[in-house]
Amino acid sequence: METSGVAGSFPPGLGSNPGHPVPLGFVFRSRAKEEKASVADKATVTDSKQPRHPEAPKGRPTPKRSVAQSQRRSVANTSMTRKEAAKRQREERRAALERQRQALASGDERYLPARDKGPVRRFARDFVDSRFNIAEYFLPMAVVILVMSMIQVPALQNASLLLWLVVIVMIVLDSIVTGFRLRKQLTERFPGDNRRGAVAYALMRSLQMRRLRLPKPQVKRGERP
Numbered sequence: 001m002e003t004s005g006v007a008g009s010f011p012p013g014l015g016s017n018p019g020h021p022v023p024l025g026f027v028f029r030s031r032a033k034e035e036k037a038s039v040a041d042k043a044t045v046t047d048s049k050q051p052r053h054p055e056a057p058k059g060r061p062t063p064k065r066s067v068a069q070s071q072r073r074s075v076a077n078t079s080m081t082r083k084e085a086a087k088r089q090r091e092e093r094r095a096a097l098e099r100q101r102q103a104l105a106s107g108d109e110r111y112l113p114a115r116d117k118g119p120v121r122r123f124a125r126d127f128v129d130s131r132f133n134i135a136e137y138f139l140p141m142a143v144v145i146l147v148m149s150m151i152q153v154p155a156l157q158n159a160s161l162l163l164w165l166v167v168i169v170m171i172v173l174d175s176i177v178t179g180f181r182l183r184k185q186l187t188e189r190f191p192g193d194n195r196r197g198a199v200a201y202a203l204m205r206s207l208q209m210r211r212l213r214l215p216k217p218q219v220k221r222g223e224r225p
Contacts, residue, residue: 096111100112100113103215104116104214104215104216105215105216107122107215107216107218109122112215115201116215118193119190119193120186120190120193120194120195120198121198121201123185123186123190123225124182124186124198124199124201124202124205125202125205125213125215125217125218126217126218126219126225127181127182127202127225128178128182128205128206129205129210129213129217129218129219129221129225130219130220130221130222130223130224131178131221132221133174134167134170134171134174135171135174135175135203135206135207136206136207136208136210137209138167138171138207139209140209141163141167142167145160145163145164145167146160148160148163149161174206175203175206178202178203178206179199179202179203182199182202183195183199186198186199
């Protein structure tokens, strides 16, 4: 069998052109590369909603990291700026305080503070508001005693000291009786509820004058809660 003498060419009898030898790289070219190239040529971007083929070109240059971050920030801030968000928070807080103020005046359970919510706390308030409490006159009597003690009259000063002791003893005794009766009522009416702190809550309320109590009293004196 004769050969053309050119390295890497086919024998003349195999249909090749002896004047144009075929390179070996063309013979052993990878078919996988040809398939990938054909797929990449066919994978053109026609619709942004369709998934892009991994071998197809993106059709646009990749943006820098700083540009991409600024674009994400601009998209996030288009809905609401920091100033608008702060303004909205202030408006919501003001509306919540207004609802709470109205609830303290009307006794609406939905918007009361956490310390005033619940049937146990409501009963404790009504129990105190329905009674006459000596402790609610503590501040007026304290002012009177202070004025008497400042007068440079020995008899009035001694009377102020005695009156001060009487007031303190009466308030303590009245608070003990009120706490004992309230605890008994709570045990009977709310056996399965959390009653912790209800008695102290009621006694602190009894120290306030009736017209200054918040939430506002919902029962009259002498009316059973």
